[in-house]
Amino acid sequence: MFKNILFNRPFEIKRIPGFQSLALFTFACLYGPILILIVYSFNSSSSLGVFESFSFRWYVAAWENEKVQEAALRSIYLATIAATIATTAATMAALATTRTKKFRGITFIYVVINQPLMIPEIVTAVALLVFFAMIKIATGYQGMMYLIIAHTAFCIPFAYLPIRARLESMDLTLEMAGADLYATPWKTFTRITLPMIWPGIIAGFMLAFVISLDDVVISEFVKSAGQETLPTYMLGQLRRFITPETNAIATANIVVSVILVTGFFLLTQRKK
Amino acid sequence: MTTTFKIDSDDSAKKAANVVRKAQSKDIRKRWLLSLPALAIIFFAAAGPLLIVVIYSFLEPGDYTGVIWIFTTENWFNVVMERDIFDDNLVWADAHLSIFWRSIKLSLVTTVMTAIFGIPTAYFIATRSPKSRNIWLFLITIPFWTNLLVRTFAIQELIRNKGVINKFLQWVGLTNEPIEMLFTDFAVGFGMTYVYLPLMVLPVYASIEKLDFRLVEGAYDLYASRWQCFKKIIVPLVRPGLIAGSILVFIPCLGAYVTPRILGGGHQLMFGNLIALQFGQGKNWPLGAALSLTLMILVMIALIYFVKVTSSDEKKNV
Amino acid sequence: MTNNDEAIEITNVLKVYKGDTDVYALNDVSLMIKKNEFFTLLGPSGCGKTTLLRLIAGFEHPTSGTILLNKEDISLLPPNKRPVNTVFQSYALFPHMTVGGNIAFGLEMLGWSKSEVTTAVDEMLELVKMQDLKNRRPAEISGGQQQRVALARALAPKPQVLLLDEPLSALDLKLRKQMQIELKRLQSETGITFVFVTHDQEEALTMSDRIAVMNEGKILQYGNPKEIYHHPENKFVANFIGDSNFLSANIENENAILSDGTILKFKKHHDNKVSGKKTILIRPEHVHMEKGKDTKSSFSGKIVNIVYFGTDTHFHLELGSGETFTVRKQNTPTEKNEFEIGWTVNLMVEQNAIQILND
Numbered sequence: 001m002f003k004n005i006l007f008n009r010p011f012e013i014k015r016i017p018g019f020q021s022l023a024l025f026t027f028a029c030l031y032g033p034i035l036i037l038i039v040y041s042f043n044s045s046s047s048l049g050v051f052e053s054f055s056f057r058w059y060v061a062a063w064e065n066e067k068v069q070e071a072a073l074r075s076i077y078l079a080t081i082a083a084t085i086a087t088t089a090a091t092m093a094a095l096a097t098t099r100t101k102k103f104r105g106i107t108f109i110y111v112v113i114n115q116p117l118m119i120p121e122i123v124t125a126v127a128l129l130v131f132f133a134m135i136k137i138a139t140g141y142q143g144m145m146y147l148i149i150a151h152t153a154f155c156i157p158f159a160y161l162p163i164r165a166r167l168e169s170m171d172l173t174l175e176m177a178g179a180d181l182y183a184t185p186w187k188t189f190t191r192i193t194l195p196m197i198w199p200g201i202i203a204g205f206m207l208a209f210v211i212s213l214d215d216v217v218i219s220e221f222v223k224s225a226g227q228e229t230l231p232t233y234m235l236g237q238l239r240r241f242i243t244p245e246t247n248a249i250a251t252a253n254i255v256v257s258v259i260l261v262t263g264f265f266l267l268t269q270r271k272k
Numbered sequence: 273m274t275t276t277f278k279i280d281s282d283d284s285a286k287k288a289a290n291v292v293r294k295a296q297s298k299d300i301r302k303r304w305l306l307s308l309p310a311l312a313i314i315f316f317a318a319a320g321p322l323l324i325v326v327i328y329s330f331l332e333p334g335d336y337t338g339v340i341w342i343f344t345t346e347n348w349f350n351v352v353m354e355r356d357i358f359d360d361n362l363v364w365a366d367a368h369l370s371i372f373w374r375s376i377k378l379s380l381v382t383t384v385m386t387a388i389f390g391i392p393t394a395y396f397i398a399t400r401s402p403k404s405r406n407i408w409l410f411l412i413t414i415p416f417w418t419n420l421l422v423r424t425f426a427i428q429e430l431i432r433n434k435g436v437i438n439k440f441l442q443w444v445g446l447t448n449e450p451i452e453m454l455f456t457d458f459a460v461g462f463g464m465t466y467v468y469l470p471l472m473v474l475p476v477y478a479s480i481e482k483l484d485f486r487l488v489e490g491a492y493d494l495y496a497s498r499w500q501c502f503k504k505i506i507v508p509l510v511r512p513g514l515i516a517g518s519i520l521v522f523i524p525c526l527g528a529y530v531t532p533r534i535l536g537g538g539h540q541l542m543f544g545n546l547i548a549l550q551f552g553q554g555k556n557w558p559l560g561a562a563l564s565l566t567l568m569i570l571v572m573i574a575l576i577y578f579v580k581v582t583s584s585d586e587k588k589n590v
Numbered sequence: 591m592t593n594n595d596e597a598i599e600i601t602n603v604l605k606v607y608k609g610d611t612d613v614y615a616l617n618d619v620s621l622m623i624k625k626n627e628f629f630t631l632l633g634p635s636g637c638g639k640t641t642l643l644r645l646i647a648g649f650e651h652p653t654s655g656t657i658l659l660n661k662e663d664i665s666l667l668p669p670n671k672r673p674v675n676t677v678f679q680s681y682a683l684f685p686h687m688t689v690g691g692n693i694a695f696g697l698e699m700l701g702w703s704k705s706e707v708t709t710a711v712d713e714m715l716e717l718v719k720m721q722d723l724k725n726r727r728p729a730e731i732s733g734g735q736q737q738r739v740a741l742a743r744a745l746a747p748k749p750q751v752l753l754l755d756e757p758l759s760a761l762d763l764k765l766r767k768q769m770q771i772e773l774k775r776l777q778s779e780t781g782i783t784f785v786f787v788t789h790d791q792e793e794a795l796t797m798s799d800r801i802a803v804m805n806e807g808k809i810l811q812y813g814n815p816k817e818i819y820h821h822p823e824n825k826f827v828a829n830f831i832g833d834s835n836f837l838s839a840n841i842e843n844e845n846a847i848l849s850d851g852t853i854l855k856f857k858k859h860h861d862n863k864v865s866g867k868k869t870i871l872i873r874p875e876h877v878h879m880e881k882g883k884d885t886k887s888s889f890s891g892k893i894v895n896i897v898y899f900g901t902d903t904h905f906h907l908e909l910g911s912g913e914t915f916t917v918r919k920q921n922t923p924t925e926k927n928e929f930e931i932g933w934t935v936n937l938m939v940e941q942n943a944i945q946i947l948n949d
Binding site: 284 | 651654655
């Protein structure tokens, strides 16, 4: 209290002593390891502790590595398809479950849609491994469909949440006005509802895309031989420690994340 | 002034009720149809396969992979017990139990640690001006969207013997030998705290953001100290966010696989690794199935507990 | 009242919301709205006026009863099939379309050709004097301008009835008074039947051809403003519109006998025979005060409070019967107080000014 009088500081009701320092410390700790990772990805030597000189050596190596190319392409392909299907299904589900009185079964639908979020990934991974193994024996199919369906499934709740949020915050009277002005239910949807929830749909797509791109556990268990995604490739490269090449890939991954988060934020902040 | 027409009100009421009823059921049917794609996909690739896991947990393990279709409850025993190979007695499966214990212990510790660092961080963000608040939110979301592998690798590089921390300590002269941090329980806990921190911050932030600080003003007006205010006013009102954050941290921790694998190096197994083992070297799919279901049950118990706490909060109108 | 006059006939409409207790939002409502009239539904919050509007628009169905529009039963038609348009309280302008786009919307839904639409939109913009704002978005224009766009949008499809749900409540006083005149002008220019909902009795009195006063799901009285104001049928209507003095009296033939014996002669408004204990209404501005106690009129009271209002002064009196009474007197430029607190004054009231209430 005396400090306030001495330094003429007004009483800040929101200040809790120590919290600001702790918070800033936490942010530093959060970014520290990532920054170290980034810095060392440019290290020309492969040793960790000593920073020799700045070099793109490992990026070049990763870029030219055929396996890396294949894995990266597969990851992007997988993420695009899974996110697209997931977002479509999630949009339909969001329309079905929002802005309505509770009808019989709505809780059931809600629980099922969010189920991937509530069950530990390892359990889902194992279940899919077992289930798909049965199908593999029965049909002999070894293609990408397993990965695609698995990814789509766990992407759905992630796409669902932003779309649902956007729908719930939408002004109901707008659709009433549409009906009042002779729009059929379908026209009301395409001319009024859809344009208004579109940012939410894009945000959902981006979230789903990132989740799919980053997935390790389920991909690891569901993939057939040779079907590496970028994360499973990186995990496979792990002997005891990570290789510098993996380091470079990891940094590239961080850059992609930053770009996507920026986009996501720009989309969802423009809500007002 | 008003002429009332005698119309049979029963008739029009019946017609009206009929139209309303038909429209309502058409609406519900439409909603079910819209949900169908999502439901179908998730049933096929998430919920449905779980049923097979349940079945598998009651079958005998095949020689390499897969199962033999003979019914047995042996696997469920093996979750917590094992048969002594000599005298066929049932003893506690120490290996398994120590893994369970480690998982629960580390998950609890991680939850507490993320709370200790997460609450001030969330509070800090929530008390910034609206413009800078977005920037801070952005900063905390980036690690969240960065690959789990990448973040775990980053920790590995930090705490390994040849890593940054050890190099720094030796350079400053505090130690001569590197401190063994990697491949210990500490490493796994440290890593999980680092990885799951944003998951605690975001829900707590959401709760604090909704807080009406005029209540805090009222507390100060009534002679509360800063600490009392925090303890008696802010924390109770922010509880829902705390609980949500705890769920979001504790449950993934219980089932963690990647982080203990990379930072535990195969020695510090957690539940997830034990399960994975059965489908790899362990070659015991049914046991893996039983273990998975056990993990699921533990998670459900934790969830129910959390939900109960939340709803009793709501009943008490906290 | 010929049958060709009626635009909307509402007959025995009930609207019940089922729940733990059944809520009767509309309780046996019957009403007839004429073509080309400015009709107002007036009442406090929760009286059912907005519910009735929504039933006419088609956003809800009546639980029982019928609604006829030009002799056609529209009670169960969906809203996009009724030639009725609504101006919403929140305007409900589509934020992702321009002003022109908003106005064009209904016409596009009806399938008008592009050139027809453009012509109509420009016509509407001229009507509400917003030609310059055609390409702006709703977020970029003021509240008053948004309101006019909402109007234009609803008028563009040339509906048979225009419904307005408290459209002026969000505007500040001056703007509101301007819009009241605007709306009146629009109604007479377009010849469309307007059904207007408000809780502001002054608004209702100034704008309407006829008013229906509602409370708790029922219509208490409806008629033209003069009738409603001068001859309210019950306490609620009397109280809701304008200031009132209620006195208990015993009615015998053409005499109203107050509790202290004062006899007031009144003129009967309709032929119904009234007698017995009733409440009578006298408006504060219909009473004339005179100094001193005069044997000519035994209707007198003592001044207990004086409140100055700028345009007039209210005198609060206590009558011989113990009841309170307010007299409103228009102020003159002279500053001298003609009456003081504590004085006993004579009250003169015209026979026409005494209204007998039904409850």
